[in-house]
Amino acid sequence: MNKLLASLIAGTFAVVSTAAMAQSTPAPAAPTPAPAAPSDAQKLKDDLKKAQSTEKAKKFSAEEQQLQDLSRNSPNPNQQKANVDASKMQPRTKAKYDEKAAQALSDTSTNEAQAKANVAASKASGPRQKVDLSKLSKQEKQDLLRQLQKESTGQ
Numbered sequence: 001m002n003k004l005l006a007s008l009i010a011g012t013f014a015v016v017s018t019a020a021m022a023q024s025t026p027a028p029a030a031p032t033p034a035p036a037a038p039s040d041a042q043k044l045k046d047d048l049k050k051a052q053s054t055e056k057a058k059k060f061s062a063e064e065q066q067l068q069d070l071s072r073n074s075p076n077p078n079q080q081k082a083n084v085d086a087s088k089m090q091p092r093t094k095a096k097y098d099e100k101a102a103q104a105l106s107d108t109s110t111n112e113a114q115a116k117a118n119v120a121a122s123k124a125s126g127p128r129q130k131v132d133l134s135k136l137s138k139q140e141k142q143d144l145l146r147q148l149q150k151e152s153t154g155q
Contacts, residue, residue, distance in 0.1 A: 131144065
């Protein structure tokens with residue numbers, strides 16, 4: 001919220017200061033001397049025109065234009081229409097889950113008695129032991145991770 005407020009204040013200040021600058025009278029500008037030699041910008045423009053007029057540059061430009069045309073028209077309209085027609089012919093299923101997904105969901109569910117037994121076993125195992133991972137070596141951390149994975153999948 002603070003960033004939004006700061007942005008709004010900065011935007012308002014910019015608009016007001018721009019309007020004030022536009023209303024103030026500009027100081028008279030000093031007359032500019034007539035350029036005797038072409039400026040650096042003009043030299044760059046001339047050099048660019050010369051570079052673009054070479055045969056190699058024209059060939060590259062033509063190849064680039066062909067590639068752009070190909071990328072714009074990559075799937076031609078006839079192919080697109082054929083793809084749409086083919087997809088319309090394929091049967092659509094409205095089921096949210098297929099049969100395998102439904103079976104996987106039913107396999108993971110447990111009955112109430114099993115859930116209560118799991119809770120009772122967890123309570124009977126006693127309080128959890130807290131381990132400070134920053135004090136363990138890299139090998140000890142890996143061993144602990146393996147042990148926890150075995151316990152979680154083995155029961």
